[in-house]
Each structure stands twice: as structure tokens, then as C-alpha cells.
Amino acid sequence: MVTFTKISNLGALLLPTLFAFPGANAHGQIKGVLANGVYNNGPNIYWDADPVNEQTAVRKMYQAGGPSYVLPQDFNDNSKMACEGAAGAPKTIVASAGSVVRVDWVGATGELDGKPGTGNVPAGQNPWVHAMGTVASYIAECPNGDCATYDASQGSWVKLAMFGIDRTETISPDLxxxxxxxxxxxxxTSGTSGLWGMARFVQAGSSWTVTIPEGLANGHYILRQELGAVHNPWNAQDNTSGTQLYIGCIQMEITNGGNTKLPQGTKAGSLYATNSAFARYDVYEDNGRSFVDPGPALWPSSYAKREEHSNHTSAEISARCSAGEKQEKRMRKVKRSIQYPSA
Structure with a gap:
């Protein structure tokens, strides 16, 4: 684990170990979550001492110098597949049963910064980098009533929604x-219809929504948001290839619910097989023709994947910009103050 030592009131940092900002292996994280009209910022992975890390309900997906996604060879790992092995976050957000929760992501690199087709991303915030792949939501109950101490690898995960590819739509010309x-x-390719969930997500400003099932029993839960990028097809000679899963976990307390309990779910390490069609999907060869949504069935079965598409009003976008602005400025300030070790 990377730790930092504060050496001045201005936040100058000393790195005790070799460290590099995320590059090829780190493509972003959850920036924040809006639930019941309250915005909760995601953690600062660059500076452990940032006060935001004491107030976040989002588990830290990865340390700044480490891998930010799970590859097929680890699809059977209950811990990595639950929350990327992340320990509990200190806080919990409140969401009413039947309400819509919005999850904002931020890219770690600026490859798409300011580019056409990336939606209303706040100034200074990087859009998500990839546009081919799935977006999914799972939920698990924290049976001890305290998600901060709950071992997510033991979770029983229920799929709320998944958007794979919609062959009736296509990506915007700009994107x-x-x-x-x-x-x-x-x-x-151009002339062939097919809109990936991840393309819709990027077009919506790297933001997604999920509906908490109406009537779900009150209690403490973890909402698991998953992006499944398929841009680097599996190659038997390359252990860095295959579908990349970016997994973020949000600790929630559900209120105003009913009597509906979650059904028996699936251990995270059993959601997708290591040698499944999803793990080894080749988007360039298939061109989106035969992709099938992976994993367990949706619950409730009447919930359609359409419930997860993101269409934000200008008021919602304005709220997101305002809520995330201070955190973004703080992170940029921290990055400028880091002293890089010599090569």
C-alpha cells in the first residue's frame, strides 16, 4: 500500500517508495455518487491523507501505483471480482428503495479530454477512455449491518442491470x-449498427444510473458497478490480454423500502468463467454480431437493461460539476506537489 507523509501545511508530499501515476494499467475510477439528492465524492487514490477519504462511501478500487482492472485469469477470485480486493470505506450513503442512483466515473488519462462525443464532462475532468464493452450493476447485502467492516468476497451478488450491445442503435458520429x-x-464498424453500453456511458459524460428495486427491504448493501472493456482481445501468449473489468463498490443504506429480500446471488468469482466467451471475446473479429450478455440472470426479471441508460438534465449536470469541483481541484493540487523519485 502506498502511503504519503505530509511535510508542510501546503500539502507537499514525500513518497517513501517508488511510485508512478497510473498509466497504461490505470484508466480511471468512480468520481462520486448522487443518491437522494446528496453527492458523495469518491476516494483520492493519490493521497491517503486527503480528508475526502474519511467521508467517502466508495471503496478505494486500487492504489495509485497498482493495476486498476481485473483480467480473465482472476475472474475466479472472489476478492478481486467483488471490489478489486478493496477494504471497506468509512461512510455509507442513503438511497430510497425505488430511487435512481447516479454513479460518475473519471478517467485517469486525458486521451479524450475535450473531444467530441464525450458528453458534458466537467472542465478539468477526464472522460472515460474506452467505448467498447459492457456496463453492469450488482448488489449484495451486508448481513452484519455494517458494510464498512464487511468482507465483500463473501458477498452474494445479484445482478440488477446490464447493458451489453444494442444492435438497434449505434455510436454517435462524433464519438x-x-x-x-x-x-x-x-x-x-461504420455502416453496422451496434451501441455498446460503454459507448452510451461515455456519450453521457462518463456517468451511469441504476434503479434501486422498489420494495427492497431496508438495510445495508453494497452496490457493485462494473465496466467490462473488450478492446484488448484475449491472446493465449499474452497474460495482459482479455476483457478488462473495472469494479467499483459503493456502500449504501436502503430506506423507505418494503419486505422484498434479495434472492440467493452468486459469489463474485463465479459471475464469469475465466475461459468464458465474455473473457475471450474478440470484438474486432466478431464486429459485435454475436455478443451475448454474460453472467447470471437479471433480478427482478422484469427490469430491462434500458433502466440503466444515462440521460441527464442540465440541472443534474450542473449539480455534478459543483459537487465534484472542489475534489478535482484538490487532486490536481496534490499531483503538482508530488516529488517524483529519480530514475
């Missing part, structure tokens, strides 16, 4: 052109 230039060309 297609942006992805053509960097970082990878979008498939299905």
Missing part, C-alpha cells in the same frame, strides 16, 4: 471519429 483517432477504433 466514432474521436475513437478513430485515439485510443482505439470503434467496432461495430
Amino acid at each position: 466514432r471519429e474521436t475513437m478513430q483517432n485515439k485510443p482505439e477504433e470503434y467496432y461495430p
Whole structure:
């Protein structure tokens, strides 16, 4: 674990171990969550002493110098597949049963910063980098009533929603052109319909919504948000290839609920097989023609994946910009003050 020592009131930092900001292996994290009209900022992975880390309900997905996603060889690992092995966050957010929760993500690199087709991303915030892949939501109850101390690897995960590919729609011309230039060309190719959940997510300003089931019993739960990027197909000779899962966990208290209990779910390490079609999907060869949503069935079965698409009003976007602005400025200030070790 990377730790930092504060050496002045201005927040100058001393790195005790070799450290580099995320590059090829770190493509972003959850920036914040809006529930019941209250915004909760995600953690600062660059500076452990940031006060935001004492107020967040979002588990720290990864340390700044470590991998930020799970590859197929670890799809059977209950801990990595639950919350990327993250320990509990200090806080919990409140969400009413039947309400919509919005999850904002931020990219770790600026490859798509200011590019057409990336939605209303607040100034100074990087959009998510990839546009091919799935977006899914799972939920598990914290049976001890305290998600901060709950071992998520023991969770029984129930799938609330998944958006794989909609063959009746297609990516916007602006985002297609942006992805053509960097970082990878979008498939299905031009002239072939097919809108990936991740493309919809990027077009919506790197933000997604999920509906908490109406009537769900009051209690403490973890909402697991998963992005499944398929831009780097599996290659038997390359252990860094295959579908990349970016997994963020949000600790929640559900209120105003009913008597509906979650059904028996699935251990995180059993959601997708290590050699499944999802793990080894080749988007460039298939061109989106035969992709099938992976994993367990949706619950409740009447919930359609459409419930997770993101269409934000200008008021919502303004609220997100305001709520995240201070955190973004703080993180930029921290980055400027870091002293890099010599090579």
C-alpha cells in the first residue's frame, strides 16, 4: 500500500517508495455518487491523507501505483471480482428503495479530454477512455449491518442491470471519429449498427444510473458497478490480454423500502468463467454480431437493461460539476506537489 507523509501545511508530499501515476494499467475510477439528492465524492487514490477519504462511501478500487482492472485469469477470485480486493470505506450513503442512483466515473488519462462525443464532462475532468464493452450493476447485502467492516468476497451478488450491445442503435458520429483517432477504433464498424453500453456511458459524460428495486427491504448493501472493456482481445501468449473489468463498490443504506429480500446471488468469482466467451471475446473479429450478455440472470426479471441508460438534465449536470469541483481541484493540487523519485 502506498502511503504519503505530509511535510508542510501546503500539502507537499514525500513518497517513501517508488511510485508512478497510473498509466497504461490505470484508466480511471468512480468520481462520486448522487443518491437522494446528496453527492458523495469518491476516494483520492493519490493521497491517503486527503480528508475526502474519511467521508467517502466508495471503496478505494486500487492504489495509485497498482493495476486498476481485473483480467480473465482472476475472474475466479472472489476478492478481486467483488471490489478489486478493496477494504471497506468509512461512510455509507442513503438511497430510497425505488430511487435512481447516479454513479460518475473519471478517467485517469486525458486521451479524450475535450473531444467530441464525450458528453458534458466537467472542465478539468477526464472522460472515460474506452467505448467498447459492457456496463453492469450488482448488489449484495451486508448481513452484519455494517458494510464498512464487511468482507465483500463473501458477498452474494445479484445482478440488477446490464447493458451489453444494442444492435438497434449505434455510436454517435462524433464519438466514432474521436475513437478513430485515439485510443482505439470503434467496432461495430461504420455502416453496422451496434451501441455498446460503454459507448452510451461515455456519450453521457462518463456517468451511469441504476434503479434501486422498489420494495427492497431496508438495510445495508453494497452496490457493485462494473465496466467490462473488450478492446484488448484475449491472446493465449499474452497474460495482459482479455476483457478488462473495472469494479467499483459503493456502500449504501436502503430506506423507505418494503419486505422484498434479495434472492440467493452468486459469489463474485463465479459471475464469469475465466475461459468464458465474455473473457475471450474478440470484438474486432466478431464486429459485435454475436455478443451475448454474460453472467447470471437479471433480478427482478422484469427490469430491462434500458433502466440503466444515462440521460441527464442540465440541472443534474450542473449539480455534478459543483459537487465534484472542489475534489478535482484538490487532486490536481496534490499531483503538482508530488516529488517524483529519480530514475
